[in-house]
Amino acid sequence: MITSLGERHLLLRHHEHGHGHDHGHGDLIETKTRGSRRIKVVKRVLDANDITAGRNRELFACKKVFVLNMMSSPGSGKTTTLEKTLARLMPEMKAAVIVGDICTTNDADRLASSGAPVVQINTDQFGGDCHLAAHVIEKALDGIDLDAIDLLIVENIGNLVCPAEFDIGEDKRVVVLSVTEGEDKPAKYPLMFRVCDAALINKTDLLPYLDYDLKAAEETIARINPGMSVFKISAKTEDGFDAWLDWLKDQVRVKLG
Amino acid sequence: MHEMGIALEVIRIAGESIPAEHAGARIERINLKVGKLAAVVADSLLFCFQVASKDTPAEGAELVIEQIPVKLYCRDCGRQWTVEEPVFVCNGCGSAQVEMISGRELDIDTIELVDEDSDDNQPG
Ligand SMILES: Nc1nc2c(ncn2[C@@H]2O[C@H](COP(=O)(O)OP(=O)(O)OP(=O)(O)O)[C@@H](O)[C@H]2O)c(=O)[nH]1
Numbered sequence: 143m144i145t146s147l148g149e150r151h152l153l154l155r156h157h158e159h160g161h162g163h164d165h166g167h168g169d170l171i172e173t174k175t176r177g178s179r180r181i182k183v184v185k186r187v188l189d190a191n192d193i194t195a196g197r198n199r200e201l202f203a204c205k206k207v208f209v210l211n212m213m214s215s216p217g218s219g220k221t222t223t224l225e226k227t228l229a230r231l232m233p234e235m236k237a238a239v240i241v242g243d244i245c246t247t248n249d250a251d252r253l254a255s256s257g258a259p260v261v262q263i264n265t266d267q268f269g270g271d272c273h274l275a276a277h278v279i280e281k282a283l284d285g286i287d288l289d290a291i292d293l294l295i296v297e298n299i300g301n302l303v304c305p306a307e308f309d310i311g312e313d314k315r316v317v318v319l320s321v322t323e324g325e326d327k328p329a330k331y332p333l334m335f336r337v338c339d340a341a342l343i344n345k346t347d348l349l350p351y352l353d354y355d356l357k358a359a360e361e362t363i364a365r366i367n368p369g370m371s372v373f374k375i376s377a378k379t380e381d382g383f384d385a386w387l388d389w390l391k392d393q394v395r396v397k398l399g
Numbered sequence: 400m401h402e403m404g405i406a407l408e409v410i411r412i413a414g415e416s417i418p419a420e421h422a423g424a425r426i427e428r429i430n431l432k433v434g435k436l437a438a439v440v441a442d443s444l445l446f447c448f449q450v451a452s453k454d455t456p457a458e459g460a461e462l463v464i465e466q467i468p469v470k471l472y473c474r475d476c477g478r479q480w481t482v483e484e485p486v487f488v489c490n491g492c493g494s495a496q497v498e499m500i501s502g503r504e505l506d507i508d509t510i511e512l513v514d515e516d517s518d519d520n521q522p523g
Pocket residue numbers: 214215216217218219220221222223249299300344345346347348375376377378379
């Protein structure tokens with residue numbers, strides 16, 4: 143006698159072994175004791191994101207645009223650093239910015255004053271407001287003339303966890319941490335510091351008023367990512383900007399030749 | 400965070416992984432490998448999965464999360480070891496030429512289908 147799929151499902155879920163009607167159906171009994179049919183999948187859950195990121199990366203290569211993904215916890219100074227960075231780079235480099243700000247256009251307005259084209263991203267309703275995913279960047283590119291720029295900077299959502307996980311097709315990643323956040327940030331968010339190429343320790347103008355252990359922060363970073371370039375800056379006073387700008391210009395030059 | 404998006408992807412990939420000869424089968428279990436450094440909160444993922452799997456072949460399925468430790472490999476001395484602390488420097492030779500060989504997984508390893516009688520799938 144044939145049991146319906148629905149009944150069988152119930153049977154298996156409750157691990158009840160009906161010793162009646164299934165007897166003599168060798169196949170069935172064996173499968174039932176194993177519980178189910180196991181199928182090898184071995185697929186990355188973020189495959190779709192990585193494929194889109196790969197497509198973005200190809201487009202950037204073809205259009206000769208260097209892309210920087212800028213990440214940090216909320217309020218570390220990404221927008222301020224970018225405003226100052228753009229102001230000093232614009233004369234020699236054509237740049238554009240994509241900014242992911244969850245609910246305001248404040249960051250976009252501040253950045254637009256630099257004269258660089260700015261695209262503000264409205265993040266997905268579906269759990270995408272903690273990071274910028276590759277498809278979101280792909281869509282934002284509709285609003286940018288890639289032929290007209292050398293450098294595209296993405297100000298990611300203020301979050302030290304998710305953005306580290308989502309490739310957007312960028313060339314380099316930079317993380318901003320500020321001295322008001324505590325020197326254990328790198329140890330608490332190791333993946334972010336591991337996947338980034340450079341770290342900007344910002345708000346150094348405040349150091350005289352704080353007990354921030356700069357040396358400890360730098361040592362922790364060196365243990366997580368020994369090859370990382372670390373720049374101590376103040377986006378307010380532009381202290382330390384020369385070394386940071388030189389690094390950025392070098393990266394662009396290496397890619398664009 | 401983004402666990403709803405992850406849950407939806409898990410459900411999509413699991414559904415697409417049901418072989419054609421078992422079309423219509425229900426998924427009983429999804430075995431997921433999640434690296435210790437992956438940006439996923441297990442409880443939150445389980446909750447989202449439960450909500451999002453409704454009316455899909457994965458409805459009622461169990462999501463089993465295996466946590467994968469962070470393992471490193473030293474390119475200079477060939478050493479392999481597991482770390483608890485975020486220290487990416489070789490604990491044998493001190494080299495910084497260290498690669499992470501596991502710990503970032505977010506992979507569907509296997510799915511298990513509810514056993515079905517092949518007769519059930521025969522039309523007529
Ligand atoms: N003293 C001082 N304040 C700074 C510095 N950089 C940024 N700030 C201040 O820190 C606050 C946050 O700066 P933002 O540039 O908006 O930070 P953000 O990372 O873009 O913030 P979100 O986009 O909201 O995550 C602002 O009040 C800035 O004026 C700095 O170097 N020194």
